[in-house]
Amino acid sequence: MQTISARALASLLGAWRDRSPAYAALADRVRLLVLDGRLxxxxxxxxxxxxxxALGVSRATVSAAYASLRETGHVxxxxxxxxxxxxLDRPASANERRPHPDGDVLDITNAALPAVDGLQAAVERAVTRLPQHTGGHGYEMQGVPExxxxxxxxxxxxxxxxxxxEVLVTIGAQHAIALLARTFLTPGDRVLVETPTYPRAVQAFTGAxxxxxxxxxxxxxxxxxxLRDAFARARPRLAYLVPDFHNPTGATMPAxxxxxxxxxxxxxxxxxxxDETMADLGFGDRAAPWVPFPGDVVHVGSLAKSVWGGLRIGWIRADAATVREVLNRRSPTDLGTPVLDQLVGAEVLxxxxxxxxxRRGSLRAAHDALHAALAExxxxxxxxxxxxGFSTWVNLGEPVSSSLVLAARARGLLLSAGPRFGVDGAFERHLxxxxxxxxxQMHRVVDVLAAAWDDVARLPRLQPGPIALV
Ligand SMILES: Cc1ncc(COP(=O)(O)O)c(C=O)c1O
Known part of the structure; x- marks a missing residue:
């Protein structure tokens, strides 16, 4: 069983004491870490x-926080x-998933959309091609030729x-990243990552x-x-970049x-x-057509963002020797990507x-609606x-992202707080x-955010001074 040390937990918790009583603020912050997968x-x-x-509080405060977490089923x-x-086998507390008054819960936790129109037709065409494969064993470790x-x-x-x-088909981009981590890292190796960044990539690297x-x-x-400083200082074994419509900032790296x-x-x-997972999702007037990153790099791609997340098709594009090296490390974690999904991929590409x-038109309309509502x-x-891409990285001007996300959750809007995208609890000013x-619905999202922002402003602030007891 993995244990998180007091120091590591304190660092993940960041500036958790945003209100009193302290035990409730602490329990809420741990809840958020559990909900967004950081714990x-x-x-x-x-x-x-x-x-x-580690937190400089009384033991009674921590005991009460843990008791509250037990009560809500988080620990x-x-x-x-x-x-x-x-x-969590049920919504953990009554107020956690209270639906938005206008209807369902608004969920913008995932940078993903429903399937594109045309997927169903591609699946039907793929099914007609399946008999070309069913006579064989079906273990296509590198991917079907088509x-x-x-x-x-x-x-x-x-x-x-x-x-x-020079192509290895994987089970989505996440699998590709994890395979690359396993193949090329040995414990203690440094990996350059952007901050903020896509958190599951960091998990794959630290896991290796x-x-x-x-x-x-x-x-x-x-x-x-x-960039110069990080490369020179760390001489990293790997560098992981999301240069096109970066998650979460939406930035694109110039040539x-x-x-x-x-x-x-x-x-x-x-x-x-x-990681070029987002590369096909340009929608702005200035968004140039995608060109692959230049030079001798390893490309990771996926159909999850452009077509559908449920189609678990990703790939690695690299020189043939690198592809073989990764392929040799693929077993025993998996024995290939499902053939039918691959045939669907071959149909849509x-x-x-x-x-x-x-999809790009819808993203643009939603982006513009969001910005108009936020400005107002x-x-x-x-x-x-x-x-x-799918997201913008908002600077709130105050370090209250986690409190805001908890307040929004209580009002039926699910989203991830800034620290989810940093290493060590940074980004409390961002969302x-x-x-x-x-x-x-983006207008409704902003309505909820505005109400949650007011909730946060009303939270009783702790006065600096003696340590608060329960
Ligand atoms: C930058 C980035 N890479 C990879 C992934 C995972 O992609 P896939 O669903 O293909 O595994 C995501 C998912 O959010 C992502 O944002």
Whole structure:
């Protein structure tokens, strides 16, 4: 069983004391960590006494917080093992998933949309092709030839000549990232990651023993000096970048910086992994058609964002030797991507641009609706307009993201707080807002955010001074 130490938990909790009583603020903050996956199910929480010391509060405060977590079903007490995060088999507390008064819960937790129109037809065509495969054993560890050819053709058409043996089909991009982590990292290796970034990639790297080294991505995108400094200081084994419509900021890396990354990686012996999962989702007037990242990098792609998350098709595009190396590490965790899904992928890829036209239009409409509503209702927030992807990274101006997310949740809006996208609890001033609902609902999202913002403003603040007891 994995235990989170008092120090690590204190660092994840960040500035948790946003109100009194302290035990309730602490319990709420742990709840948020559980809900957004930063505290994994099965994790044993630090002992009460140790956490009390690390947080500078009384043991009674921590005891009361743990008792409250037990009451709401977020942790369970196991004899001899302390308090353990448990799977949520029901909405954990009455106020956690209270529906929005106008209807269902509004959920913008995931950067994802329902399937594109045209998927059903592609599935039907794929089914008719299935008999070409069912006579064989079906264990297609590298991917069926027709899908690898379709992926290779897409890169070649976009200016990166690619052969089918330079493609490895995976079970989504997440699987690709995890395979790359397992293949190329040994415990203690440094991995350059952006901050904020897609958190499950960081989990894959740390799970393989990697140590994240962070380079900031902000409103203005990446900073040349920070990139130079991080490469030179850490000489990372891997660098993981999301250069197109970055999750969560929506930023896109300009061409000159891509060349800088290549130069730095060559100088410091770093293998660069570029995650181009969002690349097909440009919708702004200035969004240029996607071109693959230049140079000798490992490309990760997926149909999850452009077509449907339920179609678990991703891939790695790299030189053939790298592909073989990763392929050799694939077993025993899995024995290939389902053949029928791959055939669907081969059907959709050649017409991906047409299939995503509507999706890009919807994203643009939702993005514009969100910005119009934010400008009207929450003008103090800084919400950058973006050219593609699913989200914008709002600067709230105050370190209250977690409190705001809890208040929004109580009003029926589910979303992730800023610290979810940082390492070590940073980004309390930021909030990822996904524009993944239709425009009318995005207006409702902003209504709830505005009401939650008022709730947060009304929270009784703790006065600086003596440590608060329960
Ligand atoms: C940047 C990024 N990469 C990869 C993934 C996971 O993609 P897939 O569903 O293909 O595993 C996500 C999902 O949110 C993502 O945001």
């Amino acid at each position: 994994a199910v099965g994790t044993r929480l630090a002992a009460e006494r140790d956490l009390a010391v 369970t007490s196991v004899r001899g093992s302390g308090s353990v995060v448990r799977p 899908l690898r050819a379709a992926v290779a053709a897409r890169y070649s058409d976009r200016g990166l000549p690619t052969r089918p043996d 023993g990697g140590r994240p080294v962070q380079v900031p991505v902000g409103r203005e995108g990446w900073d040349d000096d920070a 000159h910086q891509r060349r800088t990354v290549n130069d730095l990686a060559a100088r410091h012996g770093t293998r660069v992994v570029v 050649p017409s991906l641009d047409e299939l995503t036209t509507r 209702r929450l003008p103090s927030w800084e919400a950058p307009r973006v050219e593609g 990822r807002v996904c524009f993944t609902l239709p425009p009318r």
